[in-house]
Amino acid sequence: MTTFFYSHPAFFEHQTGAGHPESPYRLTAIATVLKRPEFTALVHQEAPRAERETVQLIHTESHVRNVFDLIPAEDIAYLDPDTVLSPGSGEAALRAVGAVCAAVDAVFEGKADNAFCGVRPPGHHAMPEAAMGFCLFNNIAVGAAHARRNHGIQRVAIVDFDVHHGNGTQAAFEDNPEVLYASTHQHPWYPGTGNPRETGVGNIFNLGLPAGSGSKAFREAMTGTILPAVDRFKPELLLVSAGFDAHRDDPLASLELDEEDFGWITAELVKLADRHAQGRLVSTLEGGYSLQALGASVAAHLRALMAAG
Numbered sequence: 001m002t003t004f005f006y007s008h009p010a011f012f013e014h015q016t017g018a019g020h021p022e023s024p025y026r027l028t029a030i031a032t033v034l035k036r037p038e039f040t041a042l043v044h045q046e047a048p049r050a051e052r053e054t055v056q057l058i059h060t061e062s063h064v065r066n067v068f069d070l071i072p073a074e075d076i077a078y079l080d081p082d083t084v085l086s087p088g089s090g091e092a093a094l095r096a097v098g099a100v101c102a103a104v105d106a107v108f109e110g111k112a113d114n115a116f117c118g119v120r121p122p123g124h125h126a127m128p129e130a131a132m133g134f135c136l137f138n139n140i141a142v143g144a145a146h147a148r149r150n151h152g153i154q155r156v157a158i159v160d161f162d163v164h165h166g167n168g169t170q171a172a173f174e175d176n177p178e179v180l181y182a183s184t185h186q187h188p189w190y191p192g193t194g195n196p197r198e199t200g201v202g203n204i205f206n207l208g209l210p211a212g213s214g215s216k217a218f219r220e221a222m223t224g225t226i227l228p229a230v231d232r233f234k235p236e237l238l239l240v241s242a243g244f245d246a247h248r249d250d251p252l253a254s255l256e257l258d259e260e261d262f263g264w265i266t267a268e269l270v271k272l273a274d275r276h277a278q279g280r281l282v283s284t285l286e287g288g289y290s291l292q293a294l295g296a297s298v299a300a301h302l303r304a305l306m307a308a309g
Helices: 009-013 027-032 061-068 089-109 139-150 167-173 215-233 258-277 291-306
Strands: 005-006 043-046 113-115 156-160 177-184 204-209 238-244 281-285
Touching: 005 089, 005 291, 009 089, 027 291, 043 089, 043 177, 061 089, 089 113, 089 139, 089 238, 089 281, 113 291, 139 156, 139 167, 139 238, 139 281, 156 167, 156 215, 167 204, 177 215, 177 238, 204 215, 215 258, 238 258, 258 281, 258 291, 281 291
Parallel strands: 005 043, 005 113, 113 281, 156 177, 156 238, 177 204, 238 281
Antiparallel strands: none
16 A cells, blocks of 8 residues: 655745744654654655645635735734744645645556645635635645546545534535535534534535544544445545544643544545545645644554555
8 A cells, every 4th residue: 555645844934933833843743753664664755836826726816815925024924813924834835735736646646545745734724715723725625626627526525523623625615516525523613613504515514523522422423424424425536634633632622532533534534435436535634733642643544544455
């Protein structure tokens, strides 16, 4: 089984300021884990830079232009109280999108069986017309649009297990029956969306979990609703917004998962990709702000990807 891992030094140059949870140290924690002998077979790839026109498959031209116009020459600037720009943010954001698109190309071209994109900034809160929640561009949403445009497929499923609802991804596809979006998340919690009544055109599945929910509730939500919905949809590509901030040690939320839960759901998603999408699965990093928990969770995620087949 060939698993590609996409990263780039530019991701470390997206500076968010002292004390910001979405820091370059997150990728340092992942890089430390990847030095273990068990990950020797992981194939490292350099994340390419996406063209702005590719970003505009999801985002408005005015939003893309606004992000680049507001990048400061030095220090940092704020798009909102949580979302930061630094001199290196534009390059990082384009390569984060480029990583997901390149990973999609790799699985369709048979170069990789699956892939994980260790990128920042994350993406699933970015709306078509605005940045928010640490996110500049919606990496996973652009990847889905890129796959449909470039690889002749119709049905793409996106599964999001970040502790926060991916409001930007939902907004991008809630009127598109050919893209399924399914999310488990803490509810009510930031950003305030993700109510089960939000169903789009029958293609949106939201399972909000109350604070304190642990492995049992998470796995029941997945096996009772999310996984069957993806199975019925029969996606030709499975994309994963892999946020690890539902871990019990994460400082930004109050769910009680552990790394074994992330390994389990990854293995279950791999089975669905094998069944319907010739194994094609691409995941990308979203949240996860306890450095130790993030490293352990990514390791569990990658073990399941690399064991696929």
